[in-house]
Amino acid sequence: MAEDYINTTISTAKGNISSEQGSMSRNEFLARFEMATLSVILFFALFGNSVVIIVLKCCQQKLSRMQLFIIHLSIADIFVGLMQVLPQLIWKITEHFIGNNFLCKTIKYLQIVTMYASSYVLVMTAIDRYVSICYPLTSQTWTSKRVHVMITIAWTLSILFALPQLQIFSYEKGNTGVYDCLDNFYGDDGNLRMQIYITWTFLAVYLIPLLILAYLYSRICYVVWISVNSREDTTKRNAKSRRLGDKDSFSTENGSFTKIPRAHSRGLSKSKIKTIKLTLTVVLCFLICWAPFFFLMMISSFDLSINYYTSSVTAIVTLLSALNSCTNPWIYLAFSGRFCSSRKRASSKTSFTVNSYVDTETRLRACTEQMALAMKPIKEDDGRILTDSRVDET
Structure with a gap:
């Protein structure tokens, strides 16, 4: 695999070629461009995600499940910045790994852990949105504790799946005589083992x-889509009912009208729609930023003769994958104003709805008591009639 991929996650797919590339003089203009870009990405990844966490922690009395997932996504992005972008930047400055075998294995291990974590936290966020939208009654039983359990599962899987990194990488002397953090994909079966691992x-x-x-x-x-269509149909029916003079009420015997409380079947709330757009945007950004990286990784590992991994192409691909760690805070910022306002409207509507339900329940209880009192003389009269009829029969 390409030289820059050594400095990110897995390493070159061709151990001897990487050493040869390391001995060649590098493109200084390209290297400086990468260092400048990585520095900017690292700053915004750490600063932007830290701001997101601080704002949500300090400005919200009680965090929603979606906000908890946003915090954990930001934490994962911070780890990406520290464990992937920062080592890659240092590698570009020093041109080879500076450290020992323990540091080599630790950095390589944490690099792949953060990749798994970013992906799996996104999956857990999507699962939460799926349950919230498709199974709203089940979603009501999900608490913040459930969110922490899901995040723990995501990080646990990441830690376990990244364990092969500890066996693959070590601090050893390359073909050029310089010690570096290299993989062990060499020997007769080296290419096969590399292809299996990369796949x-x-x-x-x-x-x-x-x-x-x-x-x-x-x-x-x-x-x-079903909810939107249902809401449109409901709106049309309500408009037609108003034209026909039909009211959302029923008439009692004394001629008064009692209004029926409107149900919550008008469709999805605007706040839920906003969270769907937010998470979908984050997912698309993740997929777009990492797609070229994995495409290049697969191509260079299975076709060793093809020269797709030039230094400029590799630089663009690795920078694009690193860019994902600093884009999410700006996505949150773009949705934050509308999302917060939607939450405020939703909370105010919820309190109003609760009060309406309490008032409705009180009125229904009063009506029930009045009906019971009204039925009591009738029952007593029925008892007298029944007794009189039995006397007559005897």
Whole structure:
């Protein structure tokens, strides 16, 4: 694989070629451009995601499930910045790894852990949105504790799936005589082992989460589409009823009208629609930023003779994948104003609805008591009539 991929996650697919590339003089203009870009990405990844966490923690009395997921997505992006972007930047400055075997294995391990975590936290967020939209009654039983359990599962899977990194990488002397953090994909079966591992990484980090996300959001979009159509049909029926003079009330015997409380079947709330758009935008950004990276990784590992991995192409691909760690805060910022206002409207509507239900329940209880009092003389009269009839029969 390409030289820059050594400095990111897995390493070159061709151990001897990477050493040869390391001995060649690098493009200084391209290297400086990468260092400048990585520095900017690192700053915005750390600053932007830290601001998101601080704002949500300090400005919200009680965090919603979606806001908790946003915090954990920001935490994952911060780890991406520290464990992927920062080591890649240092590698560009020093041109080779500076450290020992323990540091080499630790950095390589944490690099792949953050990749898994970013992907799996997105999947958990999509699962939460799927349950919230498609199974709203079940969603009501989900608490913040459930969110923490889902996030723990995501990080646990990431930690376990990244364990092969500890065996693959070590701090050893390359063909040029310089010590570096290198993989062990050499020998007669080196290419085969490399292809198996890279294919597994592609499936576990990108393709399988992509298929899960595609299914979940297709179901969500279908439910939203059904809800919108249902709301439009309801609006048309209500307009027709108003033209015909039909009211949302029923008449009692004394001629008064009692209004029927409107149900919550008008469709999805605007706040839920906003959260769907937010998470879908984050997912699309993740898929777009990482797609070229995994495409280049698969191409360069299975076709060793093809020269797709030039330094300029590799630089663009690795920078694009690193860019994902600093884009999410701006997505949150773009949706934050409308999202917060939607939440305020939703909370005010909820309090109004609760009060309406309390008032309605009180009125119904009063009506029931009045009906019971009215029926009591009738029951007593029925008892007298029944007694008189029995006396007559005897």
